[in-house]
Amino acid sequence: MPTTDALADPLARVLAQLLIAPFLQLYAVLWRLGLVEIRQHRSKTSPPTTPTQVYAEQRQAG
Template identity: 50%
Template sequence: MRATDVLADPLVEVTAVLLTVPIVELYALLWRAGVLEVRLPASKRRPAEVPALRPVG
């Protein structure tokens, strides 16, 4: 039996679908308000391997 053959609990599935949009909107609101801070993971390359960006023209 494959994992896709197993159906999720209908109550859990409906609850997840109903809460997905409000949770995403709440996250966006908190991010814009400055409550949350989003950080990108640090680069694992050494500084010599990171290409230098130069302005064009």
């Protein structure tokens, strides 16, 4: 293993820890403004897995 690999992992980990909070906050702002849409792809044959999905399917059915 080259010596640069040993230095890259700790640096990447620190950089990721420093940047994760601002990126999550940016994502949240974009989502609240309606610029980001969250979609979940699932097949029609798979059952709903969350209470939100169950409620949405009940509303669509009737």
